[in-house]
Amino acid sequence: MYGKGLIKGLGITFKHFFGKxxxxxxxxxxxxxxxxxxxxxxxxxxxxxxxxxxxxxCPNNVIKIASSKGExxxxxxxxxxxxxxxxxxxGLCVESxxxxxxxxxxxxxxxxxxxxxxxxxxxxxxxxxxASQSGEVMEG
Amino acid sequence: MERxxxxxxxxxxxxxxxxxxxxxxxxxxxxxxxxxxxxxxxLLNVLYLVYLERKISAYxxxxxxxxxxxxxxxxxxxxxxxxxISKEDIIPQAADRKVFRLAAIVVxxxxxxxxxxxxxxxxxxxxxxxxxxxxxxxxxxxxxIAFLMAGWGSxxxxxxxxxxxxxxxxxxxxxxxxxxxxxxxxLTGSLKMSDIIAAQKDVWFIVLQPIAxxxxxxxxxxxxxxxxxxxxxxxxxxxxxxxxxxxGMRWAIFFLAEYSNLxxxxxxxxxxxxxxxxxxxxxxxxxxxxxxxxxIYLFMWVRWTFPRIRVDHLMHTNWKFLLPxxxxxxxxxxxxxxxxxxxx
Numbered sequence: 001m002y003g004k005g006l007i008k009g010l011g012i013t014f015k016h017f018f019g020k021x022x023x024x025x026x027x028x029x030x031x032x033x034x035x036x037x038x039x040x041x042x043x044x045x046x047x048x049x050x051x052x053x054x055x056x057x058c059p060n061n062v063i064k065i066a067s068s069k070g071e072x073x074x075x076x077x078x079x080x081x082x083x084x085x086x087x088x089x090x091g092l093c094v095e096s097x098x099x100x101x102x103x104x105x106x107x108x109x110x111x112x113x114x115x116x117x118x119x120x121x122x123x124x125x126x127x128x129x130x131a132s133q134s135g136e137v138m139e140g
Numbered sequence: 141m142e143r144x145x146x147x148x149x150x151x152x153x154x155x156x157x158x159x160x161x162x163x164x165x166x167x168x169x170x171x172x173x174x175x176x177x178x179x180x181x182x183l184l185n186v187l188y189l190v191y192l193e194r195k196i197s198a199y200x201x202x203x204x205x206x207x208x209x210x211x212x213x214x215x216x217x218x219x220x221x222x223x224x225i226s227k228e229d230i231i232p233q234a235a236d237r238k239v240f241r242l243a244a245i246v247v248x249x250x251x252x253x254x255x256x257x258x259x260x261x262x263x264x265x266x267x268x269x270x271x272x273x274x275x276x277x278x279x280x281x282x283x284x285i286a287f288l289m290a291g292w293g294s295x296x297x298x299x300x301x302x303x304x305x306x307x308x309x310x311x312x313x314x315x316x317x318x319x320x321x322x323x324x325x326x327l328t329g330s331l332k333m334s335d336i337i338a339a340q341k342d343v344w345f346i347v348l349q350p351i352a353x354x355x356x357x358x359x360x361x362x363x364x365x366x367x368x369x370x371x372x373x374x375x376x377x378x379x380x381x382x383x384x385x386x387x388g389m390r391w392a393i394f395f396l397a398e399y400s401n402l403x404x405x406x407x408x409x410x411x412x413x414x415x416x417x418x419x420x421x422x423x424x425x426x427x428x429x430x431x432x433x434x435x436i437y438l439f440m441w442v443r444w445t446f447p448r449i450r451v452d453h454l455m456h457t458n459w460k461f462l463l464p465x466x467x468x469x470x471x472x473x474x475x476x477x478x479x480x481x482x483x484x
Contacts, residue, residue, distance in 0.1 A: 006446070013200045013445040022202045 033106050038089040040107040043080055043122035047101035050077040054093035054102055062087045066137045078125045084110060085118030145264060145425065149173075174266050178255045186399040190217045193440055200444045227388035232294065235385065239293030243382075244390045247286035250279045251397040254404040259333050261417045261425030272333040273325065276408055277318055280363070283401065284310045287372070287382045290394070294385035302381025305451070306372035309362055312458045313369075317359035319466035323352035323473045324412050337416035346413040351469045353413045355462055357438070360405045362458070365398070366439060368446040371454060406435035 024031060033039070050067035066079035093102055102122075112118060152173060156166045191206065191214065198205025206213035231237055257272040259265040269275050284307050291303015325331060327348060328339040339345075346353045362369035373381035380386075383394045410416060410431040417428035449457070 009445050010441065013441065016202050017196070017199045017441075019202060021199075021204045023204065025204065 033108070036104075037106055037108070038091055038104050040084070040105045040110060041082055041094075041120060041122060042103050042105045044101045044103070045077060045080075045123045047099045048077045048080070048123070049099055049101075050075050051098065053096050053098060057092045057096040059090065059092065060086045060088055063093060064137070076125075077123055080121075080123040082120040082122060083118065084120045085115065144423065145261070178266065179252060181260075182252060182255060182400050182403065183396070185403050186396050187217050187221065189399045189402065189436065190220070190395075192436070193443075196437070196440045197444045200441075221392065224389055224392040229390065230385075230387050232296070232385050234295045236293040236295060239289050240385075241293075241390075243286050243290035243293055244386070244393045246289060247283060247397045248393050248400075250282045250286075251400040251404070253279045254401070255407075257333055258404065258407045259337060259411060259417055259428070261423065261428055264417070264425060265333060268332060268334050271331045273321060273331045273336070273408075273412070276404075277314070277321070280401065280404070281310070281314055283397070286397075290386065291382040294382070296385050298378045298380075298384045299382050302372050302378045302384065305378075306365065306382060309365070309369065309372060309454060312455060313359045313362035313462075316355050316458060316462035316466045317363060319463070319470060320349075320352040320355035320359065321412060322466075323349045323469050326470070326473050326477060333411055333416075336411060337418065340415040341418070344413060344415040349413065349469070349473070351465065352473075353409075355466050355469065356409060356413065358457075359462060360409065361439060361442060362454075364402055364405055364439070366402070367443040368449050369454065370443075370448055371451055374448055402436060402439060403432065406432045406439065409435050 050065060052065050052067075055061075055063040055065050062083045064079070064081045064083070065077070067075050068078050070076040091104065094104055110118075149170070153166060153170055156169055157163075161169070194216075195205040195213075206216040209216045209219050231240055254276055256266045257269055257275050259268075287306040287310075288303045291299045291301070291306070294300070324336065324345050327345065328336050330336065330339075365372050372378070373383065378384070383391055386394060407428075410428065414431050414435070417424040417431070419427035419430075422430075
C-alpha cells in the first residue's frame with residue numbers, strides 16, 4: 001500500500017511517546033562508572049616517596065612536586081600539585097607510581113569558575129620547620 | 141459556563157455604557173478589548189506551544205525534555221522570552237535596514253488578523269464575515285511577503301535562498317490547500333464560518349471529505365513551514381533560512397508568528413473538518429480548545445516523525461500528487477452532491 005511506511009513510522013513514534021524515557025537523568029541518577037574510570041586524582045601522602053617519577057612521565061607537565069630532606073635524612077613530600085586544566089587523563093602517572101600512591105577517583109565533575117581552581121592541590125606540608133630545610137622542586 | 145465569555149463581554153459593555161460614554165466610544169473600546177483578548181489568547185498559547193513542542197519531541201525521542209525551570213519545566217519558555225527581550229538588537233551593517241525591520245512586523249500582523257474570523261465557541265467569533273474562509277486564506281498568504289522581505293533585507297545568501305524557498309513552497313501549496321477547502325465549501329454552499337459549523341451538526345466533514353482533510357493537512361504543514369516541509373529553514377543547508385540574521389526579540393516575533401499560524405491553521409481545520417466548537421457535555425469553547433490541541437498534536441507528531449523531504453520532491457508532491465488529487469476530490473464531491481440531490 002502506498003504510504004504504508006509513513007503510517008508505520010507514525011506508529012513507532014506514537015509508541016515512544018507513551019513509553020518511558022531511556023535517557024539517564026544525570027544529576028538525580030549518577031552514571032555507573034567502571035573501577036578503571038579516569039576521573040579526578042587522589043594522593044596517598046603516606047605512601048608517596050616523592051620520587052618524582054609521575055612528574056617525569058607526565059606528557060603535559062601537569063604534576064609539580066616539591067620535596068625536602070626530613071629529620072631521618074629521607075626525602076619527604078612537601079607539595080603535590082596537578083594542573084588538571086592541562087591534564088589529558090592518560091593515566092601514565094598512576095601507572096608509573098612505584099608505591100601506588102597516586103590513583104584515579106570516580107569524581108568526574110571537575111568544572112570550576114576560575115582558571116586557578118583547575119589546579120588540584122593534593123598535598124601541602126603544614127609544619128613550619130620543613131620550610132627552612134633546603135627544598136627541591138621537581139617538574140616533569 | 142457556555143456563555144461565560146459572552147456574558148463577560150456584555151457585562152463590560154453595560155458597564156462602559158453606564159459610565160456615560162457614547163455608543164461609538166463603547167463599541168470602539170469593545171473592539172479594543174476583543175483584540176486584546178485575542179492577542180492574549182495567541183501569546184499565551186504560543187508560549188506554551190513551544191513548551192509543548194519541546195516536550196512532545198522529547199517524549200517521542202524517549203527523553204524527558206525541559207524539566208528544570210519551574211515545576212516540570214513549565215516556566216522554561218517564560219524564561220526564554222525574558223532572555224530574548226534582554227538580548228542585544230543586532231542589525232547587520234549591510235542589511236537593508238528598513239525592510240529588515242519591517243519584515244518582523246509584517247510577519248506578525250497577518251498572524252493576528254487571522255483570528256478575526258475564527259469561531260472560538262458558539263457565537264464567539266469576532267467578525268462573522270460572509271467570506272470568512274476566503275478572508276482567512278487571503279490574509280494567511282500575505283505572510284509569504286514578510287519572509288521574502290526578511291530574506292532580501294538581511295542581505296545574506298542563506299536568508300535570500302530561504303526567503304525564495306519559502307515563497308516557492310507557500311505559493312505552490314496554497315493551491316491544493318484552497319482546493320481541499322473547496323470540497324467543504326461545495327457541501328455547505330457558504331464561505332461563512334458559522335454556516336460551515338452549522339452544516340456539520342449531524343456529521344463532521346472529516347467523514348464526508350476524508351481526502352480533502354488529508355490534502356488540507358499535508359498542504360497546511362507545508363504552509364506552516366513545518367517538518368517534513370521545513371526546507372525554507374533547513375538547518376543543514378540554510379542555517380535558519382530567512383531568519384538567519386535575526387536575533388533577540390525580532391527573531392522571537394518570527395517564531396511567535398510561526399506558532400500563531402499553527403494555532404490558526406489548527407483552528408481552521410477544526411472549523412472546516414472537525415465540527416467546529418461543538419460537542420456534548422462541556423461548553424463549546426472547551427471543545428474548541430480540545431479539538432485545536434488535538435490538531436496541534438497531529439502537526440507536532442508528524443513533525444517529529446518524518447525527516448525533511450528533498451527540494452525537488454517537495455514540488456513533485458505538490459504538482460503531481462496533491463493538485464490532481466484535490467481536483468479529483470472536487471469532481472467526486474460534485475458528482476456526489478448531484479447524485480444525492482437526485483435521490484432526495
